[in-house]
Amino acid sequence: MTASARADEATPATPTRTETRRRTARGRRVPLRARLRKDRTLLFLCLPGLLYFVLFYYLPLAGNVIAFQDYQPFLGFRGSQFVGLTNFTELLTDADFWSAVRNTLEITVLQLVLYFPAPIGLALLLNSMLGSRIKRFVQTVVYLPHFLSWVVVVAMFGQVLGGAGSITTLLRDHGVDIGNVMADPDTFKLLVTSQVIWKDTGWATIIFLAAMTAIDLDLYESAACDGAGRWRRMWHITLPGIRAVTLMLLILRLGDILSVGFEQLILQRDAVGAGTSEVIDTFVYYHGVIGGDWGMSTAAGLMKGVIGVALIVAANKLAHHLGEQGVYQK
Amino acid sequence: MSLSSRVLARMFRVDVPPWMEEPTRLGRLLKGVALVVICALVIYPFLIVLGTSLAPRQEIIDGGGFVLVPHHPTLEAYRVVLSGGVVARSAVVSIGITLVGTAASLVCTVMLAYGLSRPHTTGTRPILLLMLGTFLFAPGIIPSYLVVKQLGLLDSYAALVVPVLLNAFNVVVVRAFFQAIPDELIDAARIDGAGEVRILTRIVLPLSRAVLAVVALYYAVSYWNTFFNAILYLSDSSRWPLQVILRKYVIQGDSMTATALGVQTLPPSQSLQMAVLVIAIVPIAAVYPFLQKYFVRGVLTGAVKG
Numbered sequence: 001m002t003a004s005a006r007a008d009e010a011t012p013a014t015p016t017r018t019e020t021r022r023r024t025a026r027g028r029r030v031p032l033r034a035r036l037r038k039d040r041t042l043l044f045l046c047l048p049g050l051l052y053f054v055l056f057y058y059l060p061l062a063g064n065v066i067a068f069q070d071y072q073p074f075l076g077f078r079g080s081q082f083v084g085l086t087n088f089t090e091l092l093t094d095a096d097f098w099s100a101v102r103n104t105l106e107i108t109v110l111q112l113v114l115y116f117p118a119p120i121g122l123a124l125l126l127n128s129m130l131g132s133r134i135k136r137f138v139q140t141v142v143y144l145p146h147f148l149s150w151v152v153v154v155a156m157f158g159q160v161l162g163g164a165g166s167i168t169t170l171l172r173d174h175g176v177d178i179g180n181v182m183a184d185p186d187t188f189k190l191l192v193t194s195q196v197i198w199k200d201t202g203w204a205t206i207i208f209l210a211a212m213t214a215i216d217l218d219l220y221e222s223a224a225c226d227g228a229g230r231w232r233r234m235w236h237i238t239l240p241g242i243r244a245v246t247l248m249l250l251i252l253r254l255g256d257i258l259s260v261g262f263e264q265l266i267l268q269r270d271a272v273g274a275g276t277s278e279v280i281d282t283f284v285y286y287h288g289v290i291g292g293d294w295g296m297s298t299a300a301g302l303m304k305g306v307i308g309v310a311l312i313v314a315a316n317k318l319a320h321h322l323g324e325q326g327v328y329q330k
Numbered sequence: 331m332s333l334s335s336r337v338l339a340r341m342f343r344v345d346v347p348p349w350m351e352e353p354t355r356l357g358r359l360l361k362g363v364a365l366v367v368i369c370a371l372v373i374y375p376f377l378i379v380l381g382t383s384l385a386p387r388q389e390i391i392d393g394g395g396f397v398l399v400p401h402h403p404t405l406e407a408y409r410v411v412l413s414g415g416v417v418a419r420s421a422v423v424s425i426g427i428t429l430v431g432t433a434a435s436l437v438c439t440v441m442l443a444y445g446l447s448r449p450h451t452t453g454t455r456p457i458l459l460l461m462l463g464t465f466l467f468a469p470g471i472i473p474s475y476l477v478v479k480q481l482g483l484l485d486s487y488a489a490l491v492v493p494v495l496l497n498a499f500n501v502v503v504v505r506a507f508f509q510a511i512p513d514e515l516i517d518a519a520r521i522d523g524a525g526e527v528r529i530l531t532r533i534v535l536p537l538s539r540a541v542l543a544v545v546a547l548y549y550a551v552s553y554w555n556t557f558f559n560a561i562l563y564l565s566d567s568s569r570w571p572l573q574v575i576l577r578k579y580v581i582q583g584d585s586m587t588a589t590a591l592g593v594q595t596l597p598p599s600q601s602l603q604m605a606v607l608v609i610a611i612v613p614i615a616a617v618y619p620f621l622q623k624y625f626v627r628g629v630l631t632g633a634v635k636g
Contacts, residue, residue: 046441056495152573302470
C-alpha cells in the first residue's frame with residue numbers, strides 16, 4: 001500500500017511529455033477518441049481487473065445502503081423500506097454490540113503490546129547473526145507458519161495445548177494442571193494473541209530485516225571506531241534506521257484496529273463462547289448472515305469501515321506532523 | 331576463543347569486519363539458546379501432528395493420545411482417509427479450486443498490471459486510482475454476500491474463486507516489476523512490429539518469472555486455505571473444500587465414521603485427524619522451500635520499491 005501510493009506520486013508523466021502526446025506535430029489536439037483507440041489493447045487488458053474491482057469492492061460499497069433500510073431479502077434493495085438511522089440507534093443500544101466492541105479493543109491492545117514488538121526483536125536477533133547458513137535456516141523455519149490456514153493453526157494449537165494436548169499432558173504428569181487452555185474464556189484473548197505471534201512473527205521480520213540491510217555499514221564502522229559497543233550501535237544506528245518502517249506499520253495497524261482475526265475467532269467461538277470471542281466482524285456475520293438482522297449488522301460493518309478509514313487518515317497526518325513519511329503523501 | 335570464531339567464520343564463509351569486537355561467550359550462548367527455543371516452538375507442533383498421524387493404535391494409547399516419534403510407523407490412516415470418502419473428495423475440491431483459481435488470478439493480474447504499467451496510456455489512470463482506492467476499505471461481509479447472491483454464484487465453486495480473483499497488492503507488485511523493465515527493450519520490439527500482446531507474452535513475461543512465482547504462490551496459498559468464503563457461500567456440504575472438512579472433524583471433533591470414509595474398520599481417531607491435518611499442510615510445506623528465495627524479493631519489491 002505504502003509503496004503503491006508513493007509510486008503513484010512518482011510515476012505521472014511529466015506534463016510536457018503528456019502534452020506532446022496529446023498533440024500532433026502541428027500542435028492540434030488529438031481527440032480523446034483517437035487516443036483511446038490507439039491504446040485499446042492496453043485498455044482491453046485492464047478490463048477484467050476493472051470489472052472485478054467494481055463488482056466486488058465498489059458495488060458492495062454502494063450495497064451499504066441497506067444499513068439505512070429495514071432490509072428484507074425477498075424485497076431486495078428497491079422494495080425494502082428506508083428507516084433512516086434506526087439501525088444505528090438500535091445498534092448503539094445493543095449490549096451484544098458493545099461487548100463485541102470491548103472484545104475487539106482488548107484483543108487489539110494485547111496484539112499491539114505483545115505481538116507488534118516481537119518481529120522487531122526477532123529481526124534484531126537475526127540481523128546480529130553472521131553465519132548466513134544458520135540465519136537462512138532459521139528464516140525458513142519461522143516464515144513457514146505464515147502460510148498455514150487458521151484452521152490448521154487452531155487445530156495444531158488444540159493438539160498441543162488442548163485438554164488432551166501434548167504439553168497439557170506433560171505438565172499434568174509433572175503436577176501442573178493448566179486445564180484446557182483452548183476452552184478457557186478467561187485466558188482466551190492471550191491465547192488468540194499467542195496464536196498470532198506463532199503464526200506471523202517470522203514473516204513480519206522480512207520488512208524489518210530489509211530496513212536493517214539498507215543501513216549504511218560505514219555508520220557502524222565509524223561508531224565502532226568512536227568506541228560505541230554493540231548495544232550502543234543497536235540503539236543509535238539500527239533502531240533509528242528502522243524507525244520509518246516501524247511507524248508506517250504502526251499506522252497500518254491503527255487503520256486495522258477494529259479488525260482482529262476473523263476466521264481465527266469464528267473457529268474458536270464454539271469452544272469459549274461468544275461472550276469473550278465475539279468481535280465486530282463476527283458480530284456482523286452471526287447477527288446478519290446467520291441471524292437475519294441484515295440492516296443492523298450492515299450498519300455495524302459500515303461504522304467499522306468508516307472509523308477505520310478515519311483512523312488511517314488521522315494516523316498518517318500525525319506521522320507527517322512528526323516529520324515522517326507515513327503511508328502516503330499529502 | 332579468537333581461534334574458534336575464526337574457524338566458525340571460515341565454516342560459514344563470513345567476512346567479519348575488522349572493527350567488530352569478538353562476541354562474548356555468554357552472548358553467543360544466549361543467542362544460540364534463543365534461536366534453538368524459537369525454532370523448537372515452531373517445529374514442535376508439526377512433529378506432534380506428523381508423529382501421531384503415523385502411529386499405530388497401541389502406541390497412541392500408550393502415549394495418551396499423541397506420539398512424537400512412532401516406533402512402528404504406519405500409513406494406515408492416510409490410506410483410509412484418502413480411499414474415497416469425504417476427506418478425499420474435499421481434497422480434490424481444494425486441488426481443483428487452487429489450480430483453476432491460481433491460473434485465473436495470475437492471468438488477470440498480469441493483464442491488469444501490464445495495462446497499467448505502460449507510460450502515457452490514455453484512460454488507465456482512473457483505473458489505477460480505482461484499484462488503489464480499494465486499499466482503504468474492505469468490502470463489508472453482508473454487501474459482498476448480496477453481490478455474490480445477485481450474480482447467482484451461491485453454492486457454486488465459482489463463489490470460491492471469482493470474489494477473490496484479484497488482490498490489489500499483488501497487482502501493484504507485478505506492475506512495479508513490469509515498470510522496471512527497460513523501455514528500450516519494449517520500444518525495440520515495437521519497432522520490429524510486435525503488438526502489445528506479443529510484447530507481453532514474448533518479452534515481458536519471460537523476464538518476470540521471479541515475481542510471477544511469488545504472486546502465484548500467494549494466490550495458490552490463499553485458495554488452498556479458503557475457509558470462510560466456503561462456509562459463507564456454500565451450503566451444500568458435498569462441495570466443501572478441505573479446510574472446512576478439517577474444521578468439522580478436527581476442531582469441532584465430529585468423529586469420522588467408517589461410512590463417511592467408505593471403509594470397513596477404522597484406525598484410531600487421533601491418527602485420522604492428524605492425517606487430515608498433514609494433508610492440509612503438505613502442499614504448502616512442499617512448494618514453499620523452492621520459492622523462498624523468490625518471495626522475500628517479491629515482498630520487498632512491493633513494499634520498498636512500489
